[in-house]
Amino acid sequence: MIYAYTQDVPIDEELYRRIVEEIGPEPLAGSLLHLCVRRPEGGLRYLDVWASEQDCARAFDERIHPAVDRAFDGERPATEPTVNRLDVIDARGALLAEGVR
Numbered sequence: 001m002i003y004a005y006t007q008d009v010p011i012d013e014e015l016y017r018r019i020v021e022e023i024g025p026e027p028l029a030g031s032l033l034h035l036c037v038r039r040p041e042g043g044l045r046y047l048d049v050w051a052s053e054q055d056c057a058r059a060f061d062e063r064i065h066p067a068v069d070r071a072f073d074g075e076r077p078a079t080e081p082t083v084n085r086l087d088v089i090d091a092r093g094a095l096l097a098e099g100v101r
Contacts, residue, residue, distance in 0.1 A: 002032075003053040004086040010043045015071060022067035030055020032091075049091065 009016075016036060028034075033049040050056040069076050 001052060002049065002088045002091045003051075003056055004047070004049045004088050004091075006084045006086065007046045007048070007081050008039060008043055009046065009081045013038070013044070016044055018071040019067055022070045023063055024067075028055075028059040028063060031059060 011019075030051040031048070032051060033047070035047040037045050037047075039045050048056070050059075065076075
């Protein structure tokens with residue numbers, strides 16, 4: 001089942017780029033879309049779409065959180081930004097493989 005959310009993060013583009021570099025070029029298993037945009041009031045907003053919530057959790061445990069820790073030099077904030085889960089009615093497009101729905 002598709003899992004999607006938005007998340008507002010209080011970081012700038014430079015730190016975001018360091019995190020992406022730490023994650024590396026290998027695609028995250030189950031990630032269908034990651035979109036990062038600037039917020040007019042500051043910070044960034046992520047829109048993420050995953051094949052499942054389990055794929056997302058695994059990617060955070062195995063790759064994303066370790067990369068964030070390295071980018072923050074071990075001083076990552078104690079709390080995570082709020083995840084605003086999206087109630088997906090339909091998902092389609094080139095990024096979705098057959099049978100993912």
